[in-house]
Amino acid sequence: MNQSAPVITNICDSLPQYSWRTEQIRQMEQQLISAQNISMYxxxxxxxxxxxxxxQQCWPQARHLWVFCGKGNNGGDGYVVARLARQAGYRVEVIAFDEPAPDIPAEQAKRDWLKAGGTCCGLSAVYGKPDLIxxxxxxxxxxxxxxxxxxxxIQFINRQNAPVLSVDIPxxxxxDTGMPLGGAVHATATLTLVGLKCGLLTGxxxxYTGHLYLSDLKDDAANYCDTGGIQVLNYAWVSSWLSPRKRTAHKGDCGKVLLVGGGPGMPGAIRLAGEASLRTGAGLVKVFCHPENRQLVLSGRPELMSCQDLTKLNLQWPDVLVVGPGLGMEEWGREQWQSVADFSGYRVIDADGLNWLACHPGTHKNSVLTPHPGEAARLLQCTVADVQxxxxATVQELQHxxxxxxxxxxxxxxxxxxxQMAICTEGNPGMASGGMGDVxxxxxxxxxxxxxxxxxxAxxxxxLHGKAASEVAKxxxxxxxxASDLFFWLQKLANPQRYQHGNNADTNTER
Incomplete structure (x- = not known):
C-alpha cells in the first residue's frame, strides 16, 4: 500500500472551513485529477x-469484512478497499448490487478485485456475522x-448487529439536504472523500452518519483552490469577532439592548433572553414586559433594567431591539408588536415576534430572524416537512x-x-428544551x-450558544x-482569548 496516501482527518473535532453541494464536489474531483495529473481510477x-x-485505525480487531458494492464509482471504492483488505489477510466477502457500467473506473476496480482472487455474491448468499460492514x-x-x-x-444492512463504515455518505x-430518500444506512462512521458534503451537516x-471523518485525497502537490462553498463555523473564529476590550471601555461602549416580550403568564422567556445579553457582554439591558411579570423578571438579576412603556423616546434608547420572547399572540402582544413596528435600528425577531411577522409579512433588512422549523413553516405558509x-432552500426563501x-x-x-451562507454544527440534543431559543x-x-x-x-x-451547550453536556x-445552565459557559466563551489559552477552561487564565 502507498505509505504516502492522504491523511485521514477527523472532522468531528476540527471541521474544514467549507462544505459543498454535489455538483461542486464533482467539479473538485475533476480539478484534483487535473492538478495532480492522475486518472479517475x-x-x-x-x-x-x-x-x-x-x-485499521477505527476497528483494529476486525478481521472479517462484508463489503456492499453498488454499480457506480462508490461501489468502485468498495472493490478497492476489499482488495486491499484481502491482500492484508482479512476475510472479505463482497456483496455486489448489479454490474458496474462498462468503461467506468468501478469496472476496473471490480476486475482488479477478481484478478486478486476475490469473488462476488448476492444478498441471498450472505450468512454469519462480520466484524465490520x-x-x-x-x-x-x-x-x-x-x-x-x-x-x-439498505434495510438488510441496518438489521445486522455489526458496525458500519459508509463510503463518502451513508x-x-x-x-445536498441531509434527508433520507425513503431509507438510509445507519452508519457507525462515515469517511467522506474529496470534500465535506453539506448534506452531512444538517437535516x-x-x-445516520455516526462519527464523521474526511480524506481530501490530496497529496502535497495539490495546489488548486477549493473555496467557494458554504462556510462551516468553528469556535476558533470567535476570537476574530470578540477581541479583548480596551482598558478604557465603559458600559456605553458595549451597547444597549431593549427586549420586548414577557406577556401575561410568560415571564421566563424574556428573563432568559435578558440575562443572555448580559452574559454575552451587552453594556446595558432593559426589559419591557407585562406589568404582572416585572417582579418575576427582575428579581434575582438586579443588572436588568425595567422599561415601563414603549414610547418613541424609550425606543430611541437602544442600539438593538429583541422582540418576541414570551410576547404571546393575544391582544397585548399585538399592541407591542405594533408599537415597535417603526424601530429603525438592529433588531432580533424570535418566537412570537416571528408569528406576528407571519401574520403581517414585510421585509426587515436590519433584522436577524431566528426561526425553528415550525416558525419557518408559518412564515412560508407550508409544512414543517416542507421546511426540512x-x-x-428554506433559509434562502425566508431571506428572499x-x-x-x-x-x-x-x-x-x-x-x-x-x-453568504454558513452552517453551525455546535450543540447537542440536550438543547431540545424550553428557553434555548430565547437565550x-x-x-x-x-x-x-x-x-x-x-x-x-448571527x-x-x-x-457561542451551541458551544456552551456542548460544554454543559460534557x-x-x-x-x-x-437553558439557564448555559450562562456560566457563555461568559467564558465570550472571552475567547482567555478560554483558548488554558488547558482547562475552568481555570480561565491567560499565559
Whole structure:
C-alpha cells in the first residue's frame, strides 16, 4: 500500500472551513485529477487506501469484512478497499448490487478485485456475522426516493448487529439536504472523500452518519483552490469577532439592548433572553414586559433594567431591539408588536415576534430572524416537512421574502444573508428544551450591540450558544439540560482569548 496516501482527518473535532453541494464536489474531483495529473481510477485507489486506513485505525480487531458494492464509482471504492483488505489477510466477502457500467473506473476496480482472487455474491448468499460492514452502495448520486431492491438492501444492512463504515455518505442519504430518500444506512462512521458534503451537516444527517471523518485525497502537490462553498463555523473564529476590550471601555461602549416580550403568564422567556445579553457582554439591558411579570423578571438579576412603556423616546434608547420572547399572540402582544413596528435600528425577531411577522409579512433588512422549523413553516405558509426537505432552500426563501439575516435553527443551523451562507454544527440534543431559543436571541442582540454585523453576530451567536451547550453536556450530560445552565459557559466563551489559552477552561487564565 502507498505509505504516502492522504491523511485521514477527523472532522468531528476540527471541521474544514467549507462544505459543498454535489455538483461542486464533482467539479473538485475533476480539478484534483487535473492538478495532480492522475486518472479517475488513481483517485479511486487513493479513496480505497484511505478507507482501509480508517478500518485499521477505527476497528483494529476486525478481521472479517462484508463489503456492499453498488454499480457506480462508490461501489468502485468498495472493490478497492476489499482488495486491499484481502491482500492484508482479512476475510472479505463482497456483496455486489448489479454490474458496474462498462468503461467506468468501478469496472476496473471490480476486475482488479477478481484478478486478486476475490469473488462476488448476492444478498441471498450472505450468512454469519462480520466484524465490520462497509457500505459502498450509492454515494452522492441519488436524489429521488429509493424503492424496491435497493431499499431492501439498505434495510438488510441496518438489521445486522455489526458496525458500519459508509463510503463518502451513508447510502440513501441525500448529499445536498441531509434527508433520507425513503431509507438510509445507519452508519457507525462515515469517511467522506474529496470534500465535506453539506448534506452531512444538517437535516437528519446526524442520525445516520455516526462519527464523521474526511480524506481530501490530496497529496502535497495539490495546489488548486477549493473555496467557494458554504462556510462551516468553528469556535476558533470567535476570537476574530470578540477581541479583548480596551482598558478604557465603559458600559456605553458595549451597547444597549431593549427586549420586548414577557406577556401575561410568560415571564421566563424574556428573563432568559435578558440575562443572555448580559452574559454575552451587552453594556446595558432593559426589559419591557407585562406589568404582572416585572417582579418575576427582575428579581434575582438586579443588572436588568425595567422599561415601563414603549414610547418613541424609550425606543430611541437602544442600539438593538429583541422582540418576541414570551410576547404571546393575544391582544397585548399585538399592541407591542405594533408599537415597535417603526424601530429603525438592529433588531432580533424570535418566537412570537416571528408569528406576528407571519401574520403581517414585510421585509426587515436590519433584522436577524431566528426561526425553528415550525416558525419557518408559518412564515412560508407550508409544512414543517416542507421546511426540512431542503433546509438550504428554506433559509434562502425566508431571506428572499423577509430580508436581513435568517438563522434557521435545528441540527445543523443555517445562517444566510442573501449573499453568504454558513452552517453551525455546535450543540447537542440536550438543547431540545424550553428557553434555548430565547437565550440565543439575547446572545445575538448583545453581539450586535457590541458592533458585529448582522451576519457575523448571527454566526458568532450560534457558535457561542451551541458551544456552551456542548460544554454543559460534557459535565452533566444532555438529558435535563436547562437553558439557564448555559450562562456560566457563555461568559467564558465570550472571552475567547482567555478560554483558548488554558488547558482547562475552568481555570480561565491567560499565559
Amino acid at each position: 488513481q483517485l479511486m485507489l487513493r479513496a480505497g487506501e484511505a478507507l482501509f486506513k480508517t478500518v 462497509i457500505d459502498a452502495l450509492l454515494g452522492i448520486g441519488p436524489s429521488t426516493p429509493l424503492r424496491g431492491e435497493l431499499l431492501a438492501w 447510502s440513501g442519504l441525500n448529499a 437528519q444527517a446526524a442520525d 426537505t431542503d433546509r438550504f 421574502r423577509y430580508g436581513g439575516v435568517v438563522l434557521l435553527k435545528g441540527a445543523g443551523t443555517l445562517i444566510y444573508d442573501g449573499r 440565543l436571541s439575547g446572545i445575538i442582540a448583545a453581539l450586535l450591540a457590541q458592533g458585529l454585523s448582522l451576519f457575523d453576530a 454566526c458568532c451567536g450560534a457558535l 459535565v452533566h450530560g444532555e438529558r435535563g439540560m436547562l
